[in-house]
């Protein structure tokens with residue numbers, strides 16, 4: 001999710017709204033068919049009927065490809081398919097001229113509710129991401145950061161996963177602003193976050209913690225793995241040659257990184273404090289480097 005642009009997110013939310021609307025229309029149509037006992041549409045009783053409706057086509061389409069790994073998106077797919085199977089069961093009774101039992105209706109009704117809930121969960125998740133996005137860099141803002149890292153910490157407390165935190169801060173960034181102007185500084189921030197996002201997995205998160213200071217939360221990652229990723233990030237930032245205002249001189253920056261992992265013995269706030277200490281050690285030791293938390 002971290003890698004979505006705001007435009008992509010807005011498109012998905014609009015598509016979901018459209019899908020919710022057309023499913024409500026479909027539901028009304030199914031109710032009419034059942035109440036009046038009229039012959040059902042072929043598509044609704046065909047095998048794999050969940051692929052034929054408007055939502056099903058959107059779900060399977062390549063446009064939706066970049067959210068395929070999202071758990072809420074996957075749950076919605078299951079709920080949608082199950083609901084279509086229940087609908088088919090009811091519609092088949094009309095074709096066979098048999099009675100619809102209350103148990104069959106109740107099962108369809110429950111599946112409809114589950115699907116609506118899955119729709120809302122996915123929409124809520126995307127809307128929350130869009131709302132908590134820094135408009136300049138499109139990293140997540142600090143709002144919601146603590147709650148999200150606490151969720152990861154709860155899994156660490158139950159020994160269900162490792163989770164790494166990486167903090168980085170651009171080096172001598174004030175000089176970039178002072179020499180080239182604030183707009184050039186903005187461009188460096190945007191470019192840097194884009195580079196970092198390209199190295200993240202769908203469930204990693206990047207938060208803008210301060211002006212030119214960022215925190216990355218990487219679930220299911222050990223300290224050693226996070227160190228390797230942070231080294232890649234450091235190199236990706238240092239390799240940038242950013243052109244500003246058609247100037248012949250290219251902007252170059254470096255960043256200092258701290259790395260830690262969430263542990264059962266620390267609160268989230270303490271872990272952030274320790275990763276901050278590691279990052280300042282990287283600054284103190286000469287900048288443009290990755291330093292691990294030595295207090296683990």
Ligand SMILES: Nc1nc2c(ncn2[C@@H]2O[C@H](COP(=O)(O)OP(=O)(O)OP(=O)(O)O)[C@@H](O)[C@H]2O)c(=O)[nH]1
Nearest residue numbers: 169170171172173174175177182183185186211212
């Ligand atoms: N262009 C731009 N600059 C920002 C933004 N947010 C913070 N800054 C600037 O970032 C600079 C941070 O400067 P310092 O905290 O002195 O740190 P530094 O110059 O990076 O030095 P070290 O961190 O010690 O390597 C300040 O000049 C801020 O004005 C922003 O959104 N855009």
